[in-house]
Amino acid sequence: MKDLSLLSNELERALLTLDKDLAEKVILNAIKDSTPIDVASELVSLSLHNIGYLWEEGKLALSQVYMSGIICEEIIDKVLPPLSKTRKNQPKMAIGVFEDYHLLGKRIICSCLRASGIEVMDLGGGLTTDKIADIVRKEDIKILLLSVLMLTSALHIADLKQKLSDTDVKKVVGGAPFRLDENLWKEVGADAYGKDSSEAIEIVNKLMEA
């Protein structure tokens, strides 16, 4: 791909002004001298990573992170249909909202991962311990991403960990209560915690390499 950081700047600008057409043009142009999967996992992933990071720095608002994610997801889904063979060969991964119904955090993480060329099963919201334990076993999930908004839901992840103790699934957690208490992810026995969408991309990439 030609100058990645230049392209990424251009894409970020398009995303932050909510200019879907320009974003699509930048991505399609980049694909001309590369491949869809490389554009997703390098260019789009970098732009979304930067945007997530700027939110973390207080320089962007969540609405911009969210809108950027869905714009990219839509474009990447067109050039790289979900489940297509050209997507990454990766461990099976799923994301869901544990116990509560606050779906935005999950939606953001899910679209950022998908737009980065990573395949994630979306399990929805209001998931109980039993339901998740069931799915993890049936689908042989290796990386389980859990989003919560309520402290109560976060604390109940400890029970889920117990229920899954005989599997090798890695549990990655995130959501508002974890951001307000840095030790909470350890308290509930998660394997990793991500503050935002940019950390979610980093953690998942690391776990996929391991």
Add this chain to the structure above:
Amino acid sequence: MTSMERVLTTLSHQEPDRVPLFLLATMHGAKELGLSIKEYFSKAENVFEGQLKIREKYKTDCLYPFFYAPIEVEAFGGEVIYTEDGPPNSGLPFIKDIDSIKTLEAPKVSESKVLHKVLKSIELLKQKVNNEVPIIAVAISPFSLPVMQLGFDKYLEIMHFRKDLFQKLMQINVAFCTDWANSQLKAGATAICYFDPVSSSTIIPRDLYLETGFEIAKRTISSLNGPTATHFASGNCLPIIDLVAQTGTAVVGVSANENIAEIKNACKNKLTVLGNLNGIEMRHWSKEQCYEIVKNTIYNAASGGGFILADNHGEIPFQVPDNVLQNISEAVLIYGQYPLNIK
């Protein structure tokens, strides 16, 4: 000084006898009465008794008959989900198709059974304490309510791409919020806590706030028959604090993620600062930590009045043990006497 005098003095940016404490425990009353959270919120009398017990036990300077945010969508016909160890949550959004906003109608507060419970608990409290203790009631801002009405994702989408529907929903919600807040004031509430976390800089950028949440707050607050405290529910507000001061509100609820001294400085003589103890971390605070954190917060923000000590969300988690609340309350008595003993 009575709690009311203490609070009014700090609101006029002067130093009262000591720093006022708002211990915003909404669910601890259920523990006090030996009830489940669901049972507790099923009757006005429970919340009335629970709030009095909390005040007696922890010497808090306000009564806080806030039930739970989703009670407002319950009034619209939405679902509420209870848990045994946490606040009630809204269920799936009741607006399934965004185009139905065109024909949406707000419930009338006077005809709503669920809202009537809240009004009754306010009336009972007012009869009991008269003007000695401020009664703080809650209304979710017209701009933040839609997250529970149609879901956060759809809400952001109409905010950006369907401005017609966004404006229509705001019109409905401003009317509802005004009716709801004024009914609570009429029932005896001293002030309204205007919860508006979607306006916080954690969620939307300043420019968008200026166009949306700011205008809506100005419009709504000016039609309320009493003072308001704007609360961002632990979302950040420093980037918009100058604008918040122009909405007509008197108080701002501040996040633990923000520097309280910096906020106080920006609010000087314009807004009273409410905050900013971290409710989630508080679960594990030792007595020493409670004392240290309360002391630092007070010393950084309470000089000259214009400050009320509280948690940073406007609701203390159910899991926070009683002894932590006790220690916080004691620490205010020790470190909060004016003049402050800052070395």
